[in-house]
Amino acid sequence: MSVLVYTESEDGSFKKIAHEAVSYAKGIADAMGTSVTAVSVNGGDASELGKYGASKVLEVSNDKLNNFNAEAYADVLAQAANAEGAKVVVLTSSANSKFMAPLVAVNLEAGYVPNVTELPSSTSPFTVKHSVFTNKAFSNTEINTEIKVLGLGKNAYGIKENETSATTEAFSPSLSEDDFSTEVVSVDKATDKVTIADAEIVVSAGRGMKGPENWGMIEELAETLGAATACSKPVSDMGWRPHSEHVGQTGKPVASNLYIAIGISGAIQHLAGINASKTKVVINNDPEAPFFKAADYGIVGDAFEIVPQLVEKLKEFKAQNN
Amino acid sequence: MKILVCISHVPDTTSKINFTEGDTKFDTSGVQFVINPNDEFGLTRAMWFKEKQGATVHVVNVGGAETEPTLRKALAIGADEAIRVNTPATDGYSVAKQLANVVKEGGYDLVIGGRESIDYNGGMVPGMVAKMIDANFVNTCISLEIEGDSATAIREIDGGKETISTKLPLVVGGQKGLVEESDLRIPNMRGIMQARSKPLHVKEPIDANAETNTKAFEKPAPKGAVKLVDNVDELIDLLHNEAKVI
Numbered sequence: 001m002s003v004l005v006y007t008e009s010e011d012g013s014f015k016k017i018a019h020e021a022v023s024y025a026k027g028i029a030d031a032m033g034t035s036v037t038a039v040s041v042n043g044g045d046a047s048e049l050g051k052y053g054a055s056k057v058l059e060v061s062n063d064k065l066n067n068f069n070a071e072a073y074a075d076v077l078a079q080a081a082n083a084e085g086a087k088v089v090v091l092t093s094s095a096n097s098k099f100m101a102p103l104v105a106v107n108l109e110a111g112y113v114p115n116v117t118e119l120p121s122s123t124s125p126f127t128v129k130h131s132v133f134t135n136k137a138f139s140n141t142e143i144n145t146e147i148k149v150l151g152l153g154k155n156a157y158g159i160k161e162n163e164t165s166a167t168t169e170a171f172s173p174s175l176s177e178d179d180f181s182t183e184v185v186s187v188d189k190a191t192d193k194v195t196i197a198d199a200e201i202v203v204s205a206g207r208g209m210k211g212p213e214n215w216g217m218i219e220e221l222a223e224t225l226g227a228a229t230a231c232s233k234p235v236s237d238m239g240w241r242p243h244s245e246h247v248g249q250t251g252k253p254v255a256s257n258l259y260i261a262i263g264i265s266g267a268i269q270h271l272a273g274i275n276a277s278k279t280k281v282v283i284n285n286d287p288e289a290p291f292f293k294a295a296d297y298g299i300v301g302d303a304f305e306i307v308p309q310l311v312e313k314l315k316e317f318k319a320q321n322n
Numbered sequence: 323m324k325i326l327v328c329i330s331h332v333p334d335t336t337s338k339i340n341f342t343e344g345d346t347k348f349d350t351s352g353v354q355f356v357i358n359p360n361d362e363f364g365l366t367r368a369m370w371f372k373e374k375q376g377a378t379v380h381v382v383n384v385g386g387a388e389t390e391p392t393l394r395k396a397l398a399i400g401a402d403e404a405i406r407v408n409t410p411a412t413d414g415y416s417v418a419k420q421l422a423n424v425v426k427e428g429g430y431d432l433v434i435g436g437r438e439s440i441d442y443n444g445g446m447v448p449g450m451v452a453k454m455i456d457a458n459f460v461n462t463c464i465s466l467e468i469e470g471d472s473a474t475a476i477r478e479i480d481g482g483k484e485t486i487s488t489k490l491p492l493v494v495g496g497q498k499g500l501v502e503e504s505d506l507r508i509p510n511m512r513g514i515m516q517a518r519s520k521p522l523h524v525k526e527p528i529d530a531n532a533e534t535n536t537k538a539f540e541k542p543a544p545k546g547a548v549k550l551v552d553n554v555d556e557l558i559d560l561l562h563n564e565a566k567v568i
């Protein structure tokens with residue numbers, strides 16, 4: 001009756017969220033007096049997952065699963081859950097997890113709660129806290145089904161080491177043609193850029209930047225910090241930046257360790273989407289901008305002066321601290 | 323082609339979020355309700371199919387009578403008929419069960435929902451419906467083309483996008499990109515007048531128990547005041563030594 005956790009890989013190595021998901025699963029397993037079984041599909045070096053508390057890793061290797069396919073991956077996970085007699089299945093908030101989790105839940109007749117922020121406050125009845133109203137509130141929700149599916153919120157639990165020796169086992173799910181009735185024809189992904197989903201630091205800019213021609217300094221700041229770039233909604237609506245950079249309530253959620261907002265006023269819809277970030281910095285020339293109420297640190301001033309200074313000083317700082 | 327657009331009735335994005343009845347219920351007093359933004363992109367794409375390729379567009383909501391103005395708005399935007407399943411939306415699963423039943427009975431080819439509703443952020447209803455009716459499913463859909471019974475969809479993934487080829491019947495979880503912000507329609511007088519005489523069917527629910535229930539809501543702890551700094555050296559120092567994020 002172990003806790004099953006889906007561990008996501010990219011280019012043959014586990015993503016950080018896989019480490020976080022295993023850490024979280026271990027927390028639940030401890031509370032329930034059981035162990036963690038990880039499922040890895042064409043994944044990285046399985047022994048690595050032991051470090052975060054996995055006792056067993058089910059390794060699936062199948063060329064048909066090289067591209068993510070929600071239907072097939074959901075079947076893999078459900079079959080693994082059944083084989084293990086798992087009572088809890090942990091996924092994350094990645095695009096792929098959110099795609100497959102509802103399918104897994106229906107398959108296992110399990111109640112599903114996404115955006116979970118903490119370990120369950122009780123495992124019987126099973127009660128978990130998760131964010132709702134785009135981070136404006138939390139709900140303590142009870143799951144009434146025998147099996148529970150949880151989607152761990154972004155950056156909500158952190159990576160916790162818990163050295164366990166993990167055994168690995170090959171797992172061959174039975175997949176049918178029906179599992180492949182949606183087919184990925186092409187993937188378009190910038191491999192050299194940090195994504196908003198994975199980034200520890202996000203540098204975000206708004207209409208205060210005046211025009212797309214001024215984004216050079218934003219990109220340079222992001223590069224200096226190893227950060228992803230993001231923007232406010234009007235900036236993407238006007239085509240200054242791609243839609244994929246739009247963050248906020250109607251765009252992508254951000255839950256990074258550091259969020260730097262430059263020339264963004266801090267409208268309620270913007271703040272809702274980025275509020276789960278741990279430390280927020282605002283740079284804005286209007287001291288009345290609402291973002292100052294939501295931020296941890298702020299500089300009142302002209303972005304066109306401050307950002308280049310920040311880039312220069314950060315480069316010096318990085319040179320000294322590396 | 324028969325299209326069903328699932329419409330979630332949600333508090334406007336500027337709403338203050340408060341709770342009543344011992345923090346177990348969302349406080350709707352003074353709150354304006356709207357079509358869930360992700361669903362509105364889907365509805366607008368459905369209108370495109372109707373006008374360019376010929377399709378009938380139905381909208382559906384699972385909820386009490388208070389959601390009817392939201393359905394009327396969808397009719398004013400151009401949907402042909404509306405269905406309200408007369409039961410409170412208690413959790414994602416029970417809503418999906420009701421919707422799956424509507425889809426089965428109505429024989430829809432394409433079901434468009436939103437990636438998530440902006441109230442409970444569940445993001446589960448479209449996927450669950452798809453699984454329940456054994457249809458194909460594409461989530462975070464930012465482009466959708468249909469030719470005969472073939473569909474080409476683009477899905478947003480972390481850090482990029484991918485193109486998916488699949489077949490009807492299909493369920494999508496949509497968002498901005500399905501149409502652009504500038505394509506969204508504000509109902510005009512004629513649309514509003516016509517909407518009054520379009521059918522809004524009230525359908526009694528089937529049995530569907532919730533799998534989850536809210537015990538209590540809570541609000542985030544109040545935030546401390548911002549620390550204003552005068553120069554970037556100070557900022558870097560605080561980020562490094564105090565916040566420990568660089």
Ligand SMILES: Cc1cc2nc3c(=O)[nH]c(=O)nc-3n(C[C@H](O)[C@H](O)[C@H](O)COP(=O)(O)OP(=O)(O)OC[C@H]3O[C@@H](n4cnc5c(N)ncnc54)[C@H](O)[C@@H]3O)c2cc1C
Binds near residue numbers: 247249250270
């Ligand atoms: C239904 C709905 C959903 C929405 N969803 C989202 C969402 O998901 N994400 C989102 O971002 N918005 C969203 N919005 C829009 C939101 O209400 C705001 O309009 C938007 O966030 C404002 O973007 P901004 O801060 O870039 O621009 P503005 O509000 O115009 O702010 C620009 C800021 O830049 C500052 N500034 C100007 N010049 C300088 C300078 N030289 N140096 C420093 N600062 C400068 C100004 O003081 C100002 O504070 C939504 C709106 C609605 C109605």
